[in-house]
Amino acid sequence: MSSTEQEDVRQEIRRGRPRSEAVERSIIEAVVNLLEEGAPLTEISIERIARTAGVGKATIYRRWKGKEELLCDVMKAIEPVDPPLPGTSVRDDLVAMLESLRQRGLAQRSSALLHNVFAQMKSSPKLWDVYHDTVVVARREMGRELIARGVAEGAIRADVPIDVLNDILVGPMLLRTVMRPDAELPEDLSERLVDLALQGLKPQL
Amino acid sequence: MSSTEQEDVRQEIRRGRPRSEAVERSIIEAVVNLLEEGAPLTEISIERIARTAGVGKATIYRRWKGKEELLCDVMKAIEPVDPPLPGTSVRDDLVAMLESLRQRGLAQRSSALLHNVFAQMKSSPKLWDVYHDTVVVARREMGRELIARGVAEGAIRADVPIDVLNDILVGPMLLRTVMRPDAELPEDLSERLVDLALQGLKPQL
Amino acid sequence: MSSTEQEDVRQEIRRGRPRSEAVERSIIEAVVNLLEEGAPLTEISIERIARTAGVGKATIYRRWKGKEELLCDVMKAIEPVDPPLPGTSVRDDLVAMLESLRQRGLAQRSSALLHNVFAQMKSSPKLWDVYHDTVVVARREMGRELIARGVAEGAIRADVPIDVLNDILVGPMLLRTVMRPDAELPEDLSERLVDLALQGLKPQL
């Protein structure tokens, strides 16, 4: 199901030969393969995708309006699902949330595929927007709920807007994974960042 | 001065007609104008730049190897210089550092030019790398020195690697300016972020 | 009745839903309409015909092998029948034969439909061939019989092959109508051409 027609759920009787799902899959798979070969986004032309997928160009344009829309669907196909939170304590859940970000960062470095998508997803504004609207916003919502729980439990101060608190927790890890692709990501990084955020940077007594 | 020939400083006797600096300027200015008109990076073709600048294509290729290299020089031309730190205290300097980031974020939203460059600078890896190597790294160095001073003065705990501390301070503001272009950036944001980072998120006694 | 299945007259028991004759008519009518709108043959695609006729493409391909065969049937549908000869004299019959050619020429100029078909029937060799084999050859046969009668009656010299005589009579009118679409076709042209051909171009005593 392409992103352009998601709203087509209404029971319009689709006439004529139905679109082949196999074709849809092979197109997305072709993009994934090209990405895995390390091809930069600019070199992944629609014509090459069609050739790789063994598909006509028109078949691609019938489903997506352009390369960007197609890539959005590809991204959705690759994007891993966030793991459930342990739920033992607010602090542990915060650590788990950051840990999933760290894992994603590691995945980017190990998998040629993810690396390519993320490193160059900065490419198109639309692609970035979709990523932002689906992944980022969803995760932010998760963070907000978590922090609200912490505030209610008295573990987190109540005199600061939740969004600011969220940024303070998520920002550092995101800075490391997205903007500093060369930085190390030690195993205990999530714990340290959460604890530092909670306790502050001032010397402890 | 183009990035491709910086090493050409050695006193090779350049014969023939020297390259016109006016041409160089008008090319960069053309890109800036196109960017200001809101044209997405993909639509800014070399041919269009040449047309806008009233210049032959070869004249561009004589100076830069491609669009990316040209854009790197354009970026250098528009990138504002960081303001000096007040130096009154480590806390004030940290606030000033974050404040310069916040100003940049505001500029991106107000100036069509900066907005375009940044929002889509995620475009090309090379462009990103140049930005990273020149601007980001430079600013990180500034942060590192600042924090080192804070540690020496006893204002910041010494048991955490400086890079981690830096990320904790810079990350939240960067998250707000770069990755959440829709978020508000209140005037006292820098102060609040610094203070929160220093004091921690736990409820204060 | 399509040209591809003319030999299908034998009483093969046709099973399943019978082909709709109305569909057949509406397809040919669609072509005629498009032709009347002045569309050049190249722009009359099978898809457009199907759309105009409100018919599936397959329904067309089930009946004709391609556009040319379809057009042949269309041509048969619009080609007017030759009027009968008066039979009063050989000379009058020759005039009547040429007159029917002249009428056709005038029709081409007045009717957008005929004009289009003829002016560009030069299009496809197959279409031309069909026209030649059905219309031209048939008319030639008519001319041959007429001239043979004239020779038998002593009105036409017997020392020249009939085909040559036929060409001498028909050629000038055809040249005017087909190859010189701008030329005038005065009412007495047929008479004058026949008389000139009979009497010769030399000055009369």
Added chain:
Amino acid sequence: MSSTEQEDVRQEIRRGRPRSEAVERSIIEAVVNLLEEGAPLTEISIERIARTAGVGKATIYRRWKGKEELLCDVMKAIEPVDPPLPGTSVRDDLVAMLESLRQRGLAQRSSALLHNVFAQMKSSPKLWDVYHDTVVVARREMGRELIARGVAEGAIRADVPIDVLNDILVGPMLLRTVMRPDAELPEDLSERLVDLALQGLKPQL
């Protein structure tokens, strides 16, 4: 020199790299080769021409607006020049004029190239028009002058419009060569047609 820019004779200073005549030649030659291989006009796509000529598509479109204009220039390149008239007598000149038409007809049958061009030149109205305007009209003018001379010399009757006389002479041969490609063209055909036209079809005393 392409047909689209013939009027560019005015001494405009041509700037930029001049168009290569070799390229121009190789394009036309490519079309000629494809025609000689017997490819029907419809199968001779611009892309195939470009491929055969080892040339970019844009290079073709830079010179000609489309396939038709290109074919017009190709036709000019193939079209043989009419031989000079003997001038001994009006009758001999008329025979020579018809003979050149007959030769052209024979050439069409022998050379795969000419055959293809003429047999399918009926293709495009534009191509036909160009042929008409350059070749046909020119030849008609030749015929008109010839006949006017005959009338002045008293060899041809003066009471008939020259154009009609011309059609009576040229029509039969044209009918044979263009519209009846299967007909025989005996060596003495030109003489016989001229003599028959002059003397008339009535039995001679």
Added chain:
DNA sequence: GCCTAACCGAGACGGTACGTCACGTCTTTTA
């Protein structure tokens, strides 16, 4: 005051990809 080399604008050149259209075949549902 030439000479010559490199510059400059313009634009032609062989390519590649674009997004659209039509081809003729196929695969659905509905009749």
Added chain:
DNA sequence: TAAAAGACGTGACGTACCGTCTCGGTTAGGC
């Protein structure tokens, strides 16, 4: 089984840029 609808692989269309390559014409230093 036919019919309407429309998806499918194919391939041409005409356009836009790519990066390279000529052109005629400038514009400097070195002779």
